[in-house]
Amino acid sequence: MFPICNDIGEVIAFSGRVLEADAKAAKYINSPETMLFTKGAVLFGLNKSKRALIAQSSAIVCEGQLDLITAFESGVQNVVAPQGTAFTDRQARKLKQFVEEVVLCFDADLAGEKAAEKSLAYLLAANLAVRVATMPAGQDPDSLIRKQGAEAFRERIVAAKDYFDFLIDRETARPEFASPRGRVAAARKLAGALSLVSDAVLRATVANRAAMRLEISPEEFARLLTAPKADGGSGSAEPVDKSLQPIELDPTIRLLCTVALRDEAARSWLLEEHWTDMLEQEPGAELLMKILGADLQADETASIQHFLTTLDAAEESTVAGLLEDKPPVNALTIAHDGWRELERRRIRRRMDACHARLRQGNLPDSEVGKLQKEVLDLNTHLANLSRLFSPPT
Numbered sequence: 449m450f451p452i453c454n455d456i457g458e459v460i461a462f463s464g465r466v467l468e469a470d471a472k473a474a475k476y477i478n479s480p481e482t483m484l485f486t487k488g489a490v491l492f493g494l495n496k497s498k499r500a501l502i503a504q505s506s507a508i509v510c511e512g513q514l515d516l517i518t519a520f521e522s523g524v525q526n527v528v529a530p531q532g533t534a535f536t537d538r539q540a541r542k543l544k545q546f547v548e549e550v551v552l553c554f555d556a557d558l559a560g561e562k563a564a565e566k567s568l569a570y571l572l573a574a575n576l577a578v579r580v581a582t583m584p585a586g587q588d589p590d591s592l593i594r595k596q597g598a599e600a601f602r603e604r605i606v607a608a609k610d611y612f613d614f615l616i617d618r619e620t621a622r623p624e625f626a627s628p629r630g631r632v633a634a635a636r637k638l639a640g641a642l643s644l645v646s647d648a649v650l651r652a653t654v655a656n657r658a659a660m661r662l663e664i665s666p667e668e669f670a671r672l673l674t675a676p677k678a679d680g681g682s683g684s685a686e687p688v689d690k691s692l693q694p695i696e697l698d699p700t701i702r703l704l705c706t707v708a709l710r711d712e713a714a715r716s717w718l719l720e721e722h723w724t725d726m727l728e729q730e731p732g733a734e735l736l737m738k739i740l741g742a743d744l745q746a747d748e749t750a751s752i753q754h755f756l757t758t759l760d761a762a763e764e765s766t767v768a769g770l771l772e773d774k775p776p777v778n779a780l781t782i783a784h785d786g787w788r789e790l791e792r793r794r795i796r797r798r799m800d801a802c803h804a805r806l807r808q809g810n811l812p813d814s815e816v817g818k819l820q821k822e823v824l825d826l827n828t829h830l831a832n833l834s835r836l837f838s839p840p841t
Contacts, residue, residue: 450492450513452478452485452531455772457495461485463513463531476512478531483753488536489768491543492516492529500525501546508551508581508605509535511563515553515589522598524605535567538765540574541694542772549577551608553589561618565641568611572644581608612654615641616661635662639672694766698732704786706770708739711779712746718783726790729797735763792830799826 452461461479478487493516494501501507508527510516516529526547530539543550550571554563564580571578581604583592593601609617619637624630638658645651651673659669697705707714723740727733742758745751752771756764776782802819805811811819 452490452492453495454484454490455495455498460490463492465512465514483750483757486538487531489538489542490531491539492531493520494528494542496520497525497527498546501528501543505547506549506551507543507547508553509567510589511554512588512590518590518593519598519601522593522601524598524601530567535570537570537573538768540567540570540576541769544574544576545772547576549579551579551581551605552611553581553583553605553608564611568641569644572646578611579608580611580614581605582614612638612642612658616658620661631662631664635664635669635672638662639669643673694769695735695762697735697766700786700789701730701733701736702770703776703782704790705736705739705767706773707776707779707783707786708736708746709752709767709770710746710775711783714776714779714783715740715746717780718787721787726787726794729794730790735766738763739767795826795830799823799830802826 450463450465451459452463454460461482461484463479464477466475466477479485481487492513497507497520504526506526508519508524510519510527510529513529516527519525519527528543530536552564552567554561568578583589583604587595589601592604615638619625619634622630622634625634635658642651642654642658645654655669655673656666659666662669704718708718709715718740724737727737727740738759739755742755744755756767759767802823806816806819
């Protein structure tokens with residue numbers, strides 16, 4: 449039995465390793481999901497390995513708890529493990545907070561290959577570089593370290609290939625690659641994986657390398673990258689579900705959402721302001737309105753978890769990302785400054801409306817004078833706000 453901890457070391461669930469081999473059963477059995485434990489949001493070992501991850505800016509991803517524990521005890525401490533085999537969007541984004549590179553170290557079997565393929569879409573979407581470390585046939589990190597020592601495992605990590613080099617080597621080494629049909633299948637497999645890459649330079653570099661190894665022209669391979677697939681999919685890796693992607697928040701709104709979720713004093717101050725009127729006029733503030741309108745306690749985990757259950761998938765993903773960020777320092781000051789920035793925006797919008805009205809012409813002198821006075825008052829108010837507070841950075 450293994451306790452599963454959150455990022456700060458609190459036990460939130462358990463995982464059991466099946467001792468008797470059974471082809472029909474999973475190796476690991478986790479606690480059922482609760483308000484505290486969502487399998488796709490937790491990385492096993494992260495509470496212990498955060499320092500090593502940051503120091504090396506690289507994460508070694510093992511398949512199971514035993515692999516991670518053995519590696520950690522042997523001195524290889526920049527390790528984590530998903531609660532299952534493949535990564536989720538939330539796990540990838542969480543890992544991105546600590547590292548720039550991921551080394552996949554799944555078992556050398558078909559299940560391990562599938563796990564690597566399924567993880568790719570989410571890791572690339574989080575802008576993580578991906579390499580693959582291959583284990584000797586029939587071994588995993590735990591057995592390799594026990595039999596040959598930690599240095600043998602480190603050598604495998606150092607020798608890990610870029611994911612696309614690994615995929616090219618694997619597909620071209622298959623016996624069926626010698627046939628035309630096998631070559632076409634390999635090309636489609638590579639194109640499907642490469643279609644997940646958004647970086648134009650990396651995409652072009654890998655495409656040229658793949659075309660050379662496949663012995664087809666770059667133009668033919670490029671057509672595969674954009675051609676629709678018969679099953680509507682994007683290739684070997686599962687596409688990222690757009691409905692699960694976090695909402696793109698304005699920086700000021702994001703800061704206010706964060707302090708309203710993470711700090712009770714800042715939340716209380718914001719609630720004392722006329723926040724409904726202000727936020728109804730602010731574009732993109734819908735999530736902040738939900739956070740302020742919810743009956744939650746910023747310092748109670750259970751209250752936050754209950755609030756998450758009231759959100760749709762995109763909102764939940766966004767709030768989960770805010771909760772994964774480092775706690776804000778000087779949250780009350782952030783609340784003050786952020787709110788004043790929203791006030792400045794409201795004033796500017798009103799000034800723009802006044803100027804637009806004045807430009808129309810043919811207005812009665814009384815209305816012109818009224819609008820000009822309002823612009824002067826708004827300018828004064830704006831200047832006072834700028835002296836009192838600076839916008840958040």
